[in-house]
Amino acid sequence: MIRLAVVGAGHWGPNLIRNFHDGAHSKVTRIIDSRPERLEQLKARFPDIPLGSDASTVWSDAQLDAVVIATPTHTHFALTKKALEAGKHVLVEKPLADNTEDAEALTALAVKTGKVLMVGHVFLFNPAVRRVKQMLTAGDLGRVYYISMVRTNLGPIRLDVNAAWDLAAHDISIADEWLGAQAVSASAVGGAYINPGVQDAVFATLRYPGDVLVNLHASWLNPRKNRDVTVVGDRRMLTFDDMNLQEPIRVYDKGVTEQKVGGVIDTFASFRASVREGDISIPKVPMGEPLKAECEHFVECVMKNQTPIASAVKATSVVRTLDAIARSLANGGREEKVG
Ligand SMILES: NC(=O)c1ccc[n+]([C@@H]2O[C@H](COP(=O)([O-])OP(=O)(O)OC[C@H]3O[C@@H](n4cnc5c(N)ncnc54)[C@H](O)[C@@H]3O)[C@@H](O)[C@H]2O)c1
Numbered sequence: 001m002i003r004l005a006v007v008g009a010g011h012w013g014p015n016l017i018r019n020f021h022d023g024a025h026s027k028v029t030r031i032i033d034s035r036p037e038r039l040e041q042l043k044a045r046f047p048d049i050p051l052g053s054d055a056s057t058v059w060s061d062a063q064l065d066a067v068v069i070a071t072p073t074h075t076h077f078a079l080t081k082k083a084l085e086a087g088k089h090v091l092v093e094k095p096l097a098d099n100t101e102d103a104e105a106l107t108a109l110a111v112k113t114g115k116v117l118m119v120g121h122v123f124l125f126n127p128a129v130r131r132v133k134q135m136l137t138a139g140d141l142g143r144v145y146y147i148s149m150v151r152t153n154l155g156p157i158r159l160d161v162n163a164a165w166d167l168a169a170h171d172i173s174i175a176d177e178w179l180g181a182q183a184v185s186a187s188a189v190g191g192a193y194i195n196p197g198v199q200d201a202v203f204a205t206l207r208y209p210g211d212v213l214v215n216l217h218a219s220w221l222n223p224r225k226n227r228d229v230t231v232v233g234d235r236r237m238l239t240f241d242d243m244n245l246q247e248p249i250r251v252y253d254k255g256v257t258e259q260k261v262g263g264v265i266d267t268f269a270s271f272r273a274s275v276r277e278g279d280i281s282i283p284k285v286p287m288g289e290p291l292k293a294e295c296e297h298f299v300e301c302v303m304k305n306q307t308p309i310a311s312a313v314k315a316t317s318v319v320r321t322l323d324a325i326a327r328s329l330a331n332g333g334r335e336e337k338v339g
Contacts, residue, residue: 002299005030005058008071009042011156012093016068016120017046019295026299030057048198055079059086061278064303065191066116069093074160075101081115084109089116091295095169095322096315098161103319107312108327116301118308119315121173125293125294128240128248128285129174132231135283136178140251141233146213147175152222162199164325167218172318173310175206175214181319183208186324187335193221204325206338250283253278272311 002025006017009031021028031046032055033039039051058067059082066089069079077097083090084106096119097103110117123129135141149171158166176182183206190199201219208214227242237252255276294310301308324338 002026002065002302003029003063004068005031005056005061005064006070007032007055008069008075008093009038010070011069014042014045015071015291016070016091016295017049019289019292020068021046021049023295023298023299024189025303026295027074029064030058030061031085031181033085051063051073055082059083059088065089066091066298070120070330072158072160073098073165080106081109084115084117087113087115089298091118091120091291092296092297093120094122094173094315095119095161095165097319098165098310100316100320100323103312103316107316110312114305116298117304117312118298119299119312120308121170121310121315121318122290122294123170123174124177124310124314125290125297126242127288127290128242129177131249131283131285133178133221135238135251141231142235142255143210143233144179144212145232145234146215147178147232148215148228149175150217150226150228152219153218153225154223155220157194157200157220158269159195159198162192162202162326162329163218163220164188164190164199164202164204164216164329165322167220168202168204168216168325169318169322171214171216171218171229172206172321173314175208176314176317176321178231179208179212179214181209183214183321183324183338184319185335185337186328187333188325188328190329190335199329202325203280204328204331206321207335245287247282249283251281251283253280 007017017028020026031049032052067083069092076092080092185207188204190202192199200221204216206214229240231238239250256274257276320339324336327336
């Protein structure tokens with residue numbers, strides 16, 4: 001049985017507490033949140049778990065195997081460092097840190113301490129994301145030209161990081177996984193409308209090896225909750241709608257063929273003739289709560305001392321890309337190298 005403390009129980013933390021506390025091989029033995037009013041609410045929700053407001057009580061608790069950190073992004077580095085130094089395994093929420101240097105330092109520290117450091121990139125445990133990865137690996141879509149990713153909602157509005165760090169962190173983790181690479185460069189523009197210096201909407205374009213483009217639209221200032229992804233390949237195309245739980249993926253047997261004469265489309269007539277409109281199919285995707293799978297995977301990695309799927313190395317790639325987006329935002333949209 002793995003004994004865990006959860007540090008940070010605001011909006012997201014309770015979902016982690018529920019999954020770990022209900023887990024077959026894990027138990028939450030302590031919840032820490034620095035806000036007294038939040039602790040009052042948690043008392044009613046988790047009456048059998050001891051509560052506290054000071055994270056330092058966790059580091060010295062020899063009974064604890066692991067710490068789960070679900071606090072705001074700007075606190076991830078300091079808390080994760082303390083937990084690793086105290087000899088605990090750590091699951092920290094995404095993004096791993098708010099800058100590359102800190103993410104790299106935590107990755108190295110986990111190696112040095114020999115502890116598991118996993119990051120809450122929950123989409124790596126999403127059955128639809130995994131299904132698309134299988135299709136891409138099998139070459140079902142052919143060569144990928146570009147991916148478009150939209151992640152919008154009205155709120156929650158963050159103060160410590162912009163919409164890219166908060167929302168696009170998910171999409172970058174998905175794109176890295178699907179393309180099996182880290183982005184090469186990023187260019188981005190954004191608007192800070194509510195709080196000065198904190199972009200509520202970010203429009204970013206990433207270049208991946210092989211000239212694959214990934215376009216990201218991340219915003220918490222939008223009337224609609226959208227989680228729309230389109231992957232365009234030279235053989236087929238697909239859409240992934242994370243809001244459609246029953247049928248999240250649609251594969252379009254559409255494309256453009258035999259259109260090139262001497263390397264370019266010669267006439268409008270030949271272009272029209274070359275568009276292929278095939279069937280649309282809906283692959284079966286197994287149901288399952290991604291967060292439950294994420295929590296079970298963390299417990300398994302701790303028990304076997306294995307490197308997790310959502311590893312610190314992958315999470316550091318995501319942070320490098322977010323850093324390049326941040327530099328581009330500061331430089332008026334200039335294309336910035338990742339890394
Ligand atoms: N994986 C996902 O899908 C997902 C979804 C939502 C949020 N998140 C991540 O989870 C983290 C938290 O997000 P949230 O929406 O729950 O934020 P939140 O602000 O609602 O909750 C954070 C909680 O942490 C507490 N806290 C802050 N500093 C602390 C400290 N030093 N010690 C103890 N408690 C402290 C706050 O009092 C608050 O209750 C963020 O990193 C966010 O990116 C991930």
